[in-house]
Amino acid sequence: MVYKKYEYDSFRIFAISTDQFKNCHMEVVFYRDAKTTRLTEQTFLVDMMGYTSLQYPTRRDMIIRMEELYNASYYSVTSKVGALLISNFVFDFLNPKYVSESSYLDDCLQFFFANILKPNMNDEGFDYRTFQTIKNRLQADLEAYKENPTNFAIRRSLELVYPQSISSKSILGNFEDLEACTREGMKRAYHDFFEHSHCDIYLIGNLDMDLVAKKILRYFKNPVIKMREPSLFVENKRLRSCKTVCESSSFVQSTLVMTYQMKNLTKYEKDYVLSLFGEILCGSSLNSRLYQYLRNENSLCYRVQTIYQKYDELLLIVVGLEHPNKDLAVKLIKKAMKEMAQGKICEEEIEMAKKQLHLALLMNMDNQNSLVNNSFFHEVGDVPLLEDRRKNIPKVTKKDLVALAKKFSLGLIYELKEGENHEED
């Protein structure tokens, strides 16, 4: 695997050359500060740009073209990581060596970049049909988060912990902001998006990267040069005490979310110690602490999930269980966290977790999306490359883990309580 970087005035190309895949994967990534007022608009805009374009003005036209390009796949997605709003335009296509048409690579690049540079808009604004379709879709998505007890409970926990912070905001924004979006306004948003976002291109596949970089210069233009790199970290205030909140629902199962704040982590802790800590506490294996305490020893639940939002300095522990078991689950989770801070971690447990991470990292190296994702956060957030993590995680010591465990403080115990009567249809 060979990493290569091409730097131009207003964007960079990061190429990973490997013969591992028959697929070629390319992403144009735009990123900027995440502001609450910007979330709905940017999600809306980017969704439209991934849906149709000036050249392919209906979804049908777009997909027919992708089928003609040997089932190439083009889509766009917006996400929020810490303080950063990230929009990815993603394109997957077959390695040209499997295709008889000599123009295939150019056809693919032309299609991909024209979708981004020539969106489906005219003087009045974005295309009516595209606008309306995406608006309806986003409205449904905003409503649908209440359908999933886990998503709902996580969202409510974040809102209760940091009601004002960007950390608690959904990437979809809210109904009011969605209603305020207009076709004309989205046209302005498009220009603003290009003007104020940083832009990089990531590419992975078995390709002549120098040649592809030259071709990209022909098909892609980004005229605006940005100087200041935005930061990933959100400065959230310290939580002074732990709140307990219980809300009712009509779901069959209760959901418990315990939200911990993690303050003042060093770069070393964020890069290496945190993932090992996570693996020991609640990793992929049923041998991890929380699985042992909650599932294996007490049969309280099927699944325990931990979500690390390291750029928001938050750890969420999520459990689906029966309401009467909630207090015992809280006690056991607190016990597990306390034991970690007291150094009650055995070397065997640490070694096992290191091996699990070793597997996860190697499996990520077999995945194009993971490789590109890692490459992006390496560039933007100074996150180590997968290979560096693989080399350095084995060096993490018990002392490092204990020091990290002491930096967690419980901020909220939230329960989305199951309904009283269930009717099974």
Added chain:
Amino acid sequence: MKKIEIKGCDETFFVDVLDCGLPVIIWKNEHVKGYYLTLSVKYGSLDTDFYLGNKGYHVSQGLAHYLEHLNFHEPDGSDAQDFYAKNGSDVNAFTTFDYTSYEVYGVDYLPENLHHLLDFVLTPSFTSESVLEEQNIIIEENKMDFDNPSNLLYYGTFQSLFKTDRHQFFITGSKEDILKIRKEDLDLVYQAYYHPENMFLVVTGNVNPYEVVTIAKENLAKKTFLEFQHPKRKERREPAKVVTPYKEITANVEVERIRMAIKIPRKNFREKDDYKLRLMLTLLLQSNFGPTSPLYEELLENELILSLGCEKSILHDYVLLFLNAETKYPNELILKLEAALKHLKVDEKTITRKIHSAIANMVLSYDDITEVNMNIQEQLMHYGHILDCQKEVFESICLRDMKDVLKDYSCKEMCVVVLKQKK
């Protein structure tokens, strides 16, 4: 060991059948770091009523899934997870309607991991206590299924389609089913079905096929197996009529959903090759209801759908076609879809384009060791052997074949399920 060339994909599968009757299928990919092992047993959630010889047996719904959980218990009181965690590998399992599969992901320790997979799956060690311990865990898993509206719609449609067929029941069973399961039932099923002749091992990834077979042979040579009893699933005659043509169910949904299904006797189709028929039905549905169809475009334009999907199945004696949609206007949408289902169309240009894109997809599937492994499992379960000429079958499909399928198709037996918001 036999080599099977996958025509048109430049890929080779290695196939062997061990002395104990276990088929082993291996696909080597030197470009990846890891490997994926699956040991599957042809026992799934549908097998609740079966015969051993002339004697009939009935066990609770959800038993296959319960057994999958319990098989992780090891004779020394540990769990299979303990072994794999120490080796830096991942172990898991899943249960389907037709089979149960135990899976291991790893990068190192192939011999140890494969030996242990064969050991823990083929050495039952559950006790009455472990059966009880696992009960609440499975009940909590089951509740997650019930809190998922898509599941309610999925099984709700099968309940409308089928009178006797057991696809209508949750794979995990209901809470009441789970509470009924006893160790004796688990023992009975284990003894009847968990036999190498009724199982298959699929290995994909960066492995040496000869090493895999040698390890499996070594391991199984040390085990003794009773004669396979060839259990037979009790056949249920499923009437051609759908049970409930229209039904509304309620759930925690904000956006209403519909699922329409058509039930057609398999024998109505002249095409005898199930694989080719599946491909043609996919092409037919995609051409008429996929995002490149004029209808999809029209429904979006009129805001009658938020999403629309289609799928097909051949389940025993019936071909089933499904349409799923999210909509604010279920009644209007149902009328439109019913009308379209009565007038399906095909054209050469669309079919040719979709065939080319499907072939590209097939080539790309070899980038993923999990996908290849799952495809092999599916082929063994559906067709009983590896399909080595999928590309040729795709390329053989012509407009005349498609028109024949259209002639054989009928939407007389149709059902609709609407998922509505709980008040």
